[in-house]
Amino acid sequence: MDIHSHCDPEHVRVTHASLDLEIDHAKKEIRGAVVLSLDRRDHESPLILDAKGLAIESVTGSDGSVRLWQLGPEDKNIGSALTIELVWADTSVRLAYHTTSRSDALQWLDPDQTADHAAPFLFTQGESIFTRTWIPLQDSPGVRITYDARVRGPAGQTIVMSAEQAGQATDGAFRFRMDRPIPPYLIALACGRLEFRKISERCGVYAEPSVVDMAREEFADTEKMVQAAESLFGPYRWGRYDLIVLPPSFPFGGMENPCLTFATPTVLAGDRSLVSLVAHELAHSWSGNLVTNATWSDFWLNEGFTVYFEGRIMEKIYGAERARMEAQIELADLEREMKELAPRDQILHIDLKGRHPDDGFSGVPYVKGALLLQRIEEVFGRGRFDRFLRSYFDTHAFRSITTDQFVSYLRGELFAQDGALAAQIDLLEWLGRPGLPADAPRAESKALAEVDRQIERWKASKVPADLETRGWVTQQWLHFLEGVSGTLDAESMANLDDAFHFTKTGNSEVLDLWLRIAITHRYAAADARLEEFLMTVGRRKYLEPLYKELVKSDAGRARANAIYAKARPRYHALTTATIDEILNVEKK
Ligand code: BES
Ligand code: ZN
Numbered sequence: 001m002d003i004h005s006h007c008d009p010e011h012v013r014v015t016h017a018s019l020d021l022e023i024d025h026a027k028k029e030i031r032g033a034v035v036l037s038l039d040r041r042d043h044e045s046p047l048i049l050d051a052k053g054l055a056i057e058s059v060t061g062s063d064g065s066v067r068l069w070q071l072g073p074e075d076k077n078i079g080s081a082l083t084i085e086l087v088w089a090d091t092s093v094r095l096a097y098h099t100t101s102r103s104d105a106l107q108w109l110d111p112d113q114t115a116d117h118a119a120p121f122l123f124t125q126g127e128s129i130f131t132r133t134w135i136p137l138q139d140s141p142g143v144r145i146t147y148d149a150r151v152r153g154p155a156g157q158t159i160v161m162s163a164e165q166a167g168q169a170t171d172g173a174f175r176f177r178m179d180r181p182i183p184p185y186l187i188a189l190a191c192g193r194l195e196f197r198k199i200s201e202r203c204g205v206y207a208e209p210s211v212v213d214m215a216r217e218e219f220a221d222t223e224k225m226v227q228a229a230e231s232l233f234g235p236y237r238w239g240r241y242d243l244i245v246l247p248p249s250f251p252f253g254g255m256e257n258p259c260l261t262f263a264t265p266t267v268l269a270g271d272r273s274l275v276s277l278v279a280h281e282l283a284h285s286w287s288g289n290l291v292t293n294a295t296w297s298d299f300w301l302n303e304g305f306t307v308y309f310e311g312r313i314m315e316k317i318y319g320a321e322r323a324r325m326e327a328q329i330e331l332a333d334l335e336r337e338m339k340e341l342a343p344r345d346q347i348l349h350i351d352l353k354g355r356h357p358d359d360g361f362s363g364v365p366y367v368k369g370a371l372l373l374q375r376i377e378e379v380f381g382r383g384r385f386d387r388f389l390r391s392y393f394d395t396h397a398f399r400s401i402t403t404d405q406f407v408s409y410l411r412g413e414l415f416a417q418d419g420a421l422a423a424q425i426d427l428l429e430w431l432g433r434p435g436l437p438a439d440a441p442r443a444e445s446k447a448l449a450e451v452d453r454q455i456e457r458w459k460a461s462k463v464p465a466d467l468e469t470r471g472w473v474t475q476q477w478l479h480f481l482e483g484v485s486g487t488l489d490a491e492s493m494a495n496l497d498d499a500f501h502f503t504k505t506g507n508s509e510v511l512d513l514w515l516r517i518a519i520t521h522r523y524a525a526a527d528a529r530l531e532e533f534l535m536t537v538g539r540r541k542y543l544e545p546l547y548k549e550l551v552k553s554d555a556g557r558a559r560a561n562a563i564y565a566k567a568r569p570r571y572h573a574l575t576t577a578t579i580d581e582i583l584n585v586e587k588k
Helices: 212-218 222-233 276-283 296-318 320-338 363-380 382-395 403-413 427-432 446-461 474-487 490-500 508-520 524-536 540-550 554-570 573-582
Strands: 012-024 029-040 047-051 054-060 069-071 080-084 092-099 106-109 121-124 145-152 158-161 164-168 174-182 189-192 195-198 203-207 241-245 260-263 291-293 399-401
Touching: 012 047, 029 047, 054 069, 145 158, 145 189, 158 174, 195 212, 203 212, 203 222, 212 241, 222 241, 222 276, 222 296, 222 382, 241 276, 260 276, 276 296, 291 296, 296 320, 296 363, 296 403, 320 363, 320 446, 320 474, 363 382, 363 427, 382 403, 403 427, 446 474, 474 490, 474 508, 490 524, 508 524, 508 540, 524 540, 524 554, 540 554, 540 573, 554 573
Parallel strands: 012 145, 203 241, 241 260, 291 399
Antiparallel strands: 012 029, 029 092, 047 080, 054 092, 069 080, 106 121, 121 189, 145 174, 158 189, 164 174, 195 203
């Protein structure tokens, strides 16, 4: 059923992984063993695992004797099938292995790529299909497993995982236990010089020493967010909710690893203005981690529900106007992006045949997905829709489901209540056709309408002093910059910069947008900041538009190539995969 995995769980299914690993920064290698527990529905069938970029050393059965195994040909997207011949009595297998330089989940950072420049750092990124590059297992989101781990690293470093901490062994190894079944893409690890600060009894933040206090301040509302989420859609079922702030090359804004969200340091704006990212990753504790997309074609079930849920958390804590601002900006971004997307990539229930799951990545599963849920809410009313969602999470807790299963649950539980209302929503269009349906809800924020008036004023006079910007929040500045971007040139950008200091801003969202506009209009005063940003930050969502804008001119392309030659070794493999394509870099 999952075209992105070789495994055959109907016959032999992995149910638990027990890891015993050692982290070697000098060799940039994780080595050790994994014991996989098996549910064998058919004793004639071999065990089939996914593996990519792994060096398998030996495979043994339950009794400790060797088993025959074979690594199949490598598919460039999904890697190899690792087939293991079992004997009748095998209830588990043990694989000794090590990772290689082709283990794309891993990013090994030299000390100078960290905030404190004091020690090397390692983190993993499993979603979508990268766990198979550091652990041989059945790497399909439909095959949920529990896990435990024992991991040794260098003295003085802290190791954290997406699991409950189970203390340290006498040899210094860190121990972990995840006793709720999760999809393999949620197994995650980080290792570095880390400190912890408590936020509440169940929440806290890990970061490098020079970052951790600022992070604690930025994320101070986390416990409130967990409570808001629980009041909406039921209990938080994962014990602790901690965050870790990673070094700036982390390829995403956030990653919802259970018990421990991984976050980019670019979220630390100093004024909590970007914390919708925390609301988002927290929301995944329900949508995504509790109820999971069964295949990557169902990815919108993870992200669309999460963007919807994120908006509800933001509304509860920061008010309806803030939530409307964020929703209006998301919709504008989606509409801009959709113009550039092929029709097949505008479809929620996306066909990924022959493609890597990440090739379908865009705002569509996120924002179009959330708009569908908002539309259902609008038609059926919040009360009924909230009751539906609550039971959706309870009914499917710790399960992986497909779009079709969602549709039949929706039809049976909500649409069946009122045929006239149901008739107002064309699910086939929403899920199966490109573009944005005409009935997509359009958030309208008063605070952004006020910005629109100032945009008009700017267009009339181009004098920054004429603008009334007092008290503007980040989202208003973003809306303003998008709104005026087409009218700017290098001179008017300099005037705006004198008045509002965009090139120096510490807000990464504002900076990213400003730098993109600076490339378009050849505003040279931002050149140094652009280079510094590209050299340090690895967040794909920021880098992709910047490089795309650079290659639009010959001079820009030359600059992009020069910077990328230096920056590429500092980016995560997921980021280089994207940027290589923009710059036509030959794959290594
Ligand atoms: N789960 C995603 C990140 C992801 C998606 C990793 C697909 C690999 C493949 C995460 O929850 C996410 O969406 N992060 C966003 C931030 C969010 C606020 C929209 C990001 O990283 O920008
Ligand atoms: Zn997400």
